[in-house]
Amino acid sequence: MATESILKFLGLKWEDQVECRLSIGPAVAEAEYSTGNFTVAIDAENLKVVVKSFTGRVVWQSLHNHPFVQSTLGEDDMGDGEGGCFDIKEHDEHLTVLQTIERVEHTKNSVTIKGGLGTKLVPPTHVEYTFSFTEIAPKHLQFQVRIGKEGSGIHANTYKRAILTYESHKEEDFYGFGEQFSYSTLKGQKVPILVREQGIGRGAQPITALLNSQPQIFGKFAGGDDFTTYAPIPQYITSDNRCLFLENSEYSSFDLRKLDRVVIRVNARLVTGRIVDGRDMFELISNYTEYCGRMRALPEWAGQGAIAGMQGGEDKVRQVYERLKEYHVPVAAFWLQDWCGKRVQKVGKAELKRLWWNWESDDELYPNWTQLVQDLKADDVRTLSYVNTFLCDVKEKPSARRNLYAEAHEKGLLVKDPKTNASLYISSGPEWDAGLLDLTNPECREWFKQVMKESVFSSGVSGMMTDFGEYTPYDSSKAKFHSGVPPEVYHNQYPQEWAKLADEIVHELGLEEEAVLFHRSAFTKSPGYMNLMWAGDQNTAWDQHDGIKSAVTGMLSGGFSGLSIMHSDIGGYTTFSGVVPGLSLKRDKELLFRWMELSAFTCAFRTHEGINPEMNAQFYDTEEHYLQFAHTARIFASLAKYRQRLLTEAQTQGYPVMRHPVLYHSQDKTVRGMSYHQFYLGSSLLVAPVLSPSATFVKVYFPKEDGVTWRHIWNGKYYPADSSYVAIDAPMGQPPVFVKEPRQDDGLLNELMEYATKYYEYELVHKQK
Template structure:
């Protein structure tokens, strides 16, 4: 670190006017400060990696509390900024001792924010962290001020460029790049429709904000990776509501609902390297067991006889089956929906087996394994429902036990459990993960009543409902609900890894999550893209599933999959929009060439949706798609064991990752993607189509269509044949490995197969 050289007036009442020579932060990083222009610049070995906008404040603050309205897990947030500071004065630049710095020091910049009543003090520290010497860590602190209209939130602004595009930020389903958008970071129900009409409007008319919008999501993560290979993320401790404003072509502004903000920024060599740098902090995802590679995970509800019948039928038809997912293992009940004449199938959140559907649960699970080598997956979430009205009874009412022990999040006004509604007749409490006794109690429940049946994992649902009311109370009274809300999904995932330490077969299990948060990936081995609608929609249908997995990959989540066929049955003026056989089949093709796990879902109204087991025709197409998935097992496994495990790279990769200078590739969300580096895929995502328009990105590259052998060239756009059963897949260049042999053999054997439905 350069010896301090400070240009200070005798009184801090007037601003400084000096320009500082570079401050050496360590490992080749240098900070330059121009106090007159309020300008900061950080370079690494002479290359600028981060800078503010000259002549403009890089920090601001505002008063007022954001307005949050919530119902049934739907949170609508209106940002409120009162008395926002309009000016900034740098008063001091100094070297300070700093724990965790590579050279034990940090550069500390202090000053005043002005134009907002009383001047408000701020400080910004920059240092090279000893644990991650390839990046800059920062810490921003703003004093609330002494006026009655005290600051409550801060803004950090820095330079971008018109050609820089932004990706990641969690499970985002509506846009390729977030340039020109403002992205809120808050985990919540994603809504039904999310902008697809008329679904969104009808849902929100029926229930508050139930349709959501383009940015409502189960998983919002405060990070991005840009097309310039710049990486920015907050720490897991900075978990308050945040928004990233990319609407200024020359700047990024991070608005944070708190007065202390910590994070990192870095310049990667390329976007894949950026993912590696991000996951050096967050951690890599936990390894997936190999049994998921070669068979389908069949979602079935209805009890032991139905499950046995469908499994036997599938095996007879030559469908590889890895597991059955029996989400109704704890029992079901019907939930009326005002806008449909049908009832929605919901689950009893009381984590014991249902004696009507599965009277010999443990023995049944073992028999599937012994007779057919088929594993069983269950379902768990952090809710505990009051089952006192369960028609066929129960052995233990976990809600009552947890209420007596105060193991669930409390309401300080009623001095009782904070009750969450998930629709008519489904009221529950949420496990308080700050309650040590409650965690231990829940651990014993799962070990005794869930894991004891020799299952191979479960859907680890929800995590985004944590209330943020003023009377929300945790066992740890120091917890602020507004800050803890975004952290809960990570703690929920970590809880299961802790419980898994007592399960001998845990490394052979899959636990799949839809809700996540910063650094939760280190506690997960699988996520899914959330609850899409059973349609062809852009924002919340089959297309959105691709976009979500693409952005999650750029958020550090390498192991993604989708629910084949979607989940949510919607309606329009013509009635119920059910899942067609064509949609189910095309979604199966998509999952086969995009996902790490091949899993179905019956949907929330199974009886109106085409199912893989509806008839021999649907099962035949599904079996074909499963074999297509299995043919890629060696290729996927090589990627998972090397690039994903060691580097954090995702299986599904948005085209921009390899072509950040290609303007067309930068705008591709769902139309095409890379599967690893050797395959390029352009799925059919519209009904009635037997061909697809494909853009081939980059320069000086060839793409060979696997079904026809025809070669296409980078920069070319072409219409490619894609009849049912033959998704448009291309080999990129001339890969020199044998991992694709099984896939290419499948293509050769099935090239004359005709799919009928």
């Protein structure tokens, strides 16, 4: 005790000074046990547990003489969560440093390891645990860890957190974890899994520091950091063809900072997950998506042209549509987010253009809403609207016909404040509060379904931006749900339940082959309820933290985790001036044009005016803007048949449409370190978008592939797949894109090649004149 007291006096922890150990009891035989196609071996000599697939390949193993199960006391601090901004601070006390294996129980279907965890290097250990392995499907080995006795209560000093540690190595790269916007491979990082607002800046300076320093304006932690994301998923795939995921929804983190190990920390006494086996990354994705669900293929109309996102009312929409026809822009749809009315939010000296969260058409902006929708549809142009799970009180909106907030509040359908049992107000910035639908309440779900059918879909719209999902409070002291589920458990589930509810509406209306609903927030099982994700609110900027580069990183990252059908706001979203002195953020023509080029090679070609439209370059500004918009929309439309085949692969096999090069070249170290630099669209197109201002060329890497060359779609030049970098000219309108030779696309890329050749020849003649 004297030693422990001295360490405490010096500010040191006892457990940090004690070497962790694993001991195997004398009653445990060194043996190999089978469960389906997997084997679990107790290696008493090397003091470890090894799991192998039916081929003998190691898919999981613990570290030599180190606990693979541990636990701690302590409560994590997530911050106040205002505006969906959660600042995570993990807090651990009294880490168990000793694990014993006292017995192994083997049945036909499972292998269960039982023993104890302790904080001292002398018996008896004082925390029981079980760790079981069960093959529940071919190539799916479920593991389950329980801390403490089953059915035992939880008290203040109860160990209720599981920490799992197992082997990796310095050359193993990790991909996935949902949408991660800062890094492609997460090796060397610690990845928190909590659905939250992405933040503004996410590490880009000075914007992140300035926003985080103004909590009175933006709320705490509004700038975010490298790991703030709308769509984190506790799952990864590695360059060693290993895949693991958790089935839990409680907060977890994956610590990959030590090169020889993975440390998973889960705020739960009962942790369930799976080890997935597969020959390569594609098979791992396919096997994983058997669990999480696969995104439904987009309807064919969505690939026929641009989804023109704009605001301003019926007259403006009709005027812009006439101009689009003049420039022969292929238009698939208009996305009109202000269909429900525009509301101005004052932040400092700035005025942000936001929406009335009351899901009915606005009679001032769109007096003939249904007629507008029908007129566009008669021209084979769809209309998309906007909906989220918030309801704001519209008693101050003169043109409101129905106050959905008042109705939901009266019926008790909103998330409640546990202190007052009244409807909880959720903040989205200064003077912006709203109620949040309680999706655990069956009555709420049925009521909102009816609202959606009567107020949204009855006009004939073909879908919507299905926004938000990350603002749900995390702390039980701040929110109460109808079902009684703790917010700490339900927080991450909320976006997937929102996607499920929206998907149920689509199916009940019979619109599965017509509707497009695009989401920004997601969790593990979200893909099974979606047909389109978007990368959320990027800054109108070029950087890799929260600009155009980060959008590419996020879209590619999500593909490892089942988010296979992705796109981003063309031009970015976050724009402001006057909010913070000396800081201005707005998009210019070049950023808008280059983002159009990028989006031509994603799953949807959709513009966004941004939160301050007047400050941003827009596709309808000048003739030059219309011409670039027409050109890039035609590129997108020329890929319709090829992309539709990729969408079918996403639906049937879970493969991402946009593919990180590591999926094809997992042993190429250059490829493994790439993030936003280049990607494959399917297997036959290599895309290297222009992502820097004033760039006239892009350095493109051609991974080694025997017998393959890549043909430049614009000038027809060929480049061998020989692991070389080549500087490729990239004038505006001609992003570096290459088709694989010999051709393997069954002619589905012919339309793209024909268009690119004609465009290049026209531009060449035009320059000569």
